Amino acid sequence: MANMAETDMPSAPRRTAHERQAEVEALFTSIGDGAISTDEFGRITRVNPAAQGILGYSEDELVGTWFPKKIIAVSADDVPTNLIDRPITKAFLTGRPIAEKMFYRRQDGQEIPVSINVSPILLNGKPLGAIEVFRDISLEQEVDRMKSEFISLASHQLRTPLSAIKTYTHMLTDGYMGDLNEAQNKSLSTIVGATNRMNELISTLLNITRIESGTIAISPKLVKLNELVEELMPELELMATAKSIDLKLQLRGKGSTAIKTDALIVKEIVTNLVSNAIKYTPDNGQVTITIRPHRNEVQVEVTDSGWGIPKFSQDQVFSKFFRAQNIVKRETTGTGLGLYLVKGLLDTLDGKIWFHSEEGAGTNFFFTLPRTLPNKKSSSRKKAKA
Numbered sequence: 001m002a003n004m005a006e007t008d009m010p011s012a013p014r015r016t017a018h019e020r021q022a023e024v025e026a027l028f029t030s031i032g033d034g035a036i037s038t039d040e041f042g043r044i045t046r047v048n049p050a051a052q053g054i055l056g057y058s059e060d061e062l063v064g065t066w067f068p069k070k071i072i073a074v075s076a077d078d079v080p081t082n083l084i085d086r087p088i089t090k091a092f093l094t095g096r097p098i099a100e101k102m103f104y105r106r107q108d109g110q111e112i113p114v115s116i117n118v119s120p121i122l123l124n125g126k127p128l129g130a131i132e133v134f135r136d137i138s139l140e141q142e143v144d145r146m147k148s149e150f151i152s153l154a155s156h157q158l159r160t161p162l163s164a165i166k167t168y169t170h171m172l173t174d175g176y177m178g179d180l181n182e183a184q185n186k187s188l189s190t191i192v193g194a195t196n197r198m199n200e201l202i203s204t205l206l207n208i209t210r211i212e213s214g215t216i217a218i219s220p221k222l223v224k225l226n227e228l229v230e231e232l233m234p235e236l237e238l239m240a241t242a243k244s245i246d247l248k249l250q251l252r253g254k255g256s257t258a259i260k261t262d263a264l265i266v267k268e269i270v271t272n273l274v275s276n277a278i279k280y281t282p283d284n285g286q287v288t289i290t291i292r293p294h295r296n297e298v299q300v301e302v303t304d305s306g307w308g309i310p311k312f313s314q315d316q317v318f319s320k321f322f323r324a325q326n327i328v329k330r331e332t333t334g335t336g337l338g339l340y341l342v343k344g345l346l347d348t349l350d351g352k353i354w355f356h357s358e359e360g361a362g363t364n365f366f367f368t369l370p371r372t373l374p375n376k377k378s379s380s381r382k383k384a385k386a
Contacts, residue, residue, distance in 0.1 A: 033135040034114075040127050042067045042088065054114070054136050056107035067132075072105040076214070091118040092127050101137070113137050148209040155202045155209075162202070166195050204337050207268070208320075211344035218262050218348060220373045225257040225298050226291050229270055236271070239278050240287060247278070248288045255293035260372045261349055269345050272338045273302045273365050281306035281362075297368045304364075309357040317355065318343040342367075349373060 028035055034051030038044055047062045055062075055071065062070060067088055073081040083089055087098040097119045103111045114134045121129045171177060173188050180188070210216035226249075233249060240247035251257070270289070277287045285305040292299040309317060313324045321336040346353050350370050357363035 031133065033133050035131065035133050036062070036067065036071075037121075037129060037131045038067050038088065039129045040092075042092075042130075044070065045129065051134070054106075054112070054134070055104065056110075061107075074103045074105060074111055076103070078111070087116045087118045088130055088132055091120045091130050095120055095122060095125070095127065104134070113141050145213065148213045151205050151209050155206050158198070158202055162195055162198055165191070166199075169195065201335060201337075204335065204341055208337065208341055208344065211341070211348065216265075216345075216348055218265070218373075220260050220262055222258055222260050223263045223266070225259055225266070225300065225369070226251050227257075228263055228266060229289060229291065229300075232267060232270055232274075236274050236278075239275055243278060243281070244284045245278055245281055246286045247274075248286070249291075250288065251291050253292045253294075255295075257291055257293050257298050258371075259298050259369050261369055262373070265345050265349060266369065269342050269351075269367065270300065270302075272342050273367075276338050277302050277304035277306065277363070277365070280304065294368075297370050299366060299368045302365045303362065305362045308359040308361050308363055309355075310359045314355075314357065318353075 028037075028046065029048050031048055032050060034054045035046075035048040036044055036051050037046040044062050044065055044067050047057075047059050052059060052062070057070075068083050068086055073086060075081060081102060087100045087102075090098045097117065099115075099117045101113065101115050104114050105111050113136070115137050116132060116134045118130055118132045120127050121131065169188055169191050172180065173185065173192070207216070229249060233247075237247055274287065274289060281287060281304045286303075287305075288301075288303045290301040290303065292301070307324075309324050318339050320340045323336040343353055346367055346369075350373060351367055353365065353367040355363060355365045
């Protein structure tokens with residue numbers, strides 16, 4: 001049977017339009033996620049049982065109603081989502097599938113986080129309707145919340161013994177407990193380095209947890225970006241000197257670098273990008289920080305002469321735990337969280353980041369920050385991100 005030639009297989013009987021319709025109906029009904037179809041005007045034409053269960057409406061209450069009016073979408077702050085921002089509207093306007101996360105308001109008033117995928121139904125390029133498939137992600141978000149709380153608690157608990165280790169190690173290296181021989185100094189230097197790396201990892205994990213939970217605090221104030229980076233240079237130059245790397249800071253273009261933003265977060269962004277550049281650049285290489293003021297934003301570029309990022313890996317650069325294969329082979333230490341953190345921090349400041357890289361020819365990271373940043377408040381009440 002397994003060796004039967006394809007030509008020996010009997011041809012499938014041609015199904016009638018009624019049979020094909022029945023098959024589509026069975027498929028639509030059996031989908032485990034909520035599914036709603038609409039006509040070209042956004043009127044609901046069909047609803048599967050899962051959608052009725054998630055939203056708390058019966059089929060009779062939904063069919064024939066206008067989708068955006070009947071099924072209310074809200075933001076994390078309980079603000080109704082504008083019609084133009086609804087996934088189904090975007091699908092109609094673009095003619096492309098749209099995937100987003102937001103909150104739907106059930107019939108009983110409860111707001112639930114949902115993951116949404118909308119596909120337009122097109123005929124000769126014209127929309128005939130749309131199908132939206134969505135699912136309740138409340139459990140997933142609860143698991144994420146518990147994970148974040150655990151990481152936060154564990155990180156805080158780890159900091160206490162690390163502080164003690166760091167304090168007593170510095171007392172030993174500073175000679176408070178007597179002179180040390182060369183071997184002892186070398187061992188203590190290893191301990192200090194490992195302790196610093198652990199502290200950096202803990203800080204990174206805490207910041208990622210705050211970003212993902214929406215609880216990172218933002219305090220905008222007016223700062224000059226070139227002066228802010230200059231404050232970081234002594235620390236960054238120490239890292240560069242350890243690898244004999246030539247580190248430069250330059251200001252290009254005319255105009256002020258003053259922006260209203262969170263200085264501490266910007267310092268963390270710059271430190272992460274530059275330390276990354278130093279880490280992934282061979283000894284005796286070059287790293288350059290260039291600041292360019294523009295009319296509505298200020299751009300920062302971090303250029304290195306490092307190993308570069310393979311083209312096939314470049315779409316994963318800002319993913320969590322990403323490390324390029326050419327770097328892993330060199331056994332360079334790293335968690336793969338730095339660029340993920342940088343991207344998250346820039347998102348909180350309404351910034352943008354991108355890069356150009358060629359394997360073996362170095363990497364250029366660019367980010368921009370707007371001249372003004374609206375006052376933002378952290379919120380942990382709800383979470384639903386695209």
